[in-house]
Amino acid sequence: MIILDSFAVIALFRDEPAASQVRALIGGEQGVALSVLGVSEVLDQLIRVYGADEDDAVLDLAQLGLQPALGVDDTVAMHAGLLRARHYHRTTRAVSLADCVAATLARSRKARLATADPHLLELCQEEGIDVQALPDSSGRMWSPMS
Numbered sequence: 001m002i003i004l005d006s007f008a009v010i011a012l013f014r015d016e017p018a019a020s021q022v023r024a025l026i027g028g029e030q031g032v033a034l035s036v037l038g039v040s041e042v043l044d045q046l047i048r049v050y051g052a053d054e055d056d057a058v059l060d061l062a063q064l065g066l067q068p069a070l071g072v073d074d075t076v077a078m079h080a081g082l083l084r085a086r087h088y089h090r091t092t093r094a095v096s097l098a099d100c101v102a103a104t105l106a107r108s109r110k111a112r113l114a115t116a117d118p119h120l121l122e123l124c125q126e127e128g129i130d131v132q133a134l135p136d137s138s139g140r141m142w143s144p145m146s
Contacts, residue, residue, distance in 0.1 A: 001031045001111040003070065007101045008134055009034065011059060013046060018116055018134035020044050024134070025114060026065055033067035035105055039100035052076045059078035072103050080104040083127070093119045131132050 002025050011018035012026075024034075026032050034042065042061060046052040052060075072080070080100040087093055099120045105114035107129045115121060116134040121142045124131045133142045 001017070001033065001067070001109055002132065003029075003102050003106045003109070003111050003113050004032060004034050004038065004066075005113065005117060005120060006034070006038050006045060007116050009038070009042045009061070010045050010050075011116065011134065012064075013031070014050070016135075016137050017083075017139040018136075020131075022114070031067040033070050035098065035101045036069045036071055037101045039069045041096070041098045044045055049106065057060040064140060070109075072101055076101065076104050076108065079108070083123070087123045093123065095119050095123055103127065105112070116142065 004022065004025070009110050010020060012022040039061065041059050046057040047054055065120070080097065080103070083104055083130055084095060084097055084100040088095055091100055096118045099117065103120065106109070106124070107127070112130045112132050113124060114132040114134055116136040118136070121131055121133055125144050
């Protein structure tokens with residue numbers, strides 16, 4: 001399974017450099033999903049930041065062909081909170097709680113997390129969580145620290 005963070009889905013909708021890779025992941029043989037918080041974050045960004053119509057944004061997301069959104073139980077919530085507490089810094093590692101939920105789900109399901117967020121990629125590298133780095137909005141690729 002591959003878990004997408006919200007950036008990956010937004011990049012697809014906005015036809016950013018990661019769009020073709022995200023499209024390939026969705027069309028591949030592995031299941032691809034967002035967390036329930038990822039769904040919320042994608043809709044929030046599309047509507048509030050990019051001005052999408054609410055109904056259109058919901059329909060576009062539903063038509064992607066993703067697996068059902070991954071829920072958050074007590075254990076995932078606890079581990080995501082602990083992960084954010086260990087790694088968050090306002091200026092040097094501004095990972096969202098939704099990011100930490102996605103990372104926790106990837107770890108617990110032995111899945112890969114697809115993202116272009118360098119802070120989230122660094123967190124995953126330090127935590128031993130499998131990732132697929134995507135190009136950011138300018139086309140730059142993250143590379144792991146040695």
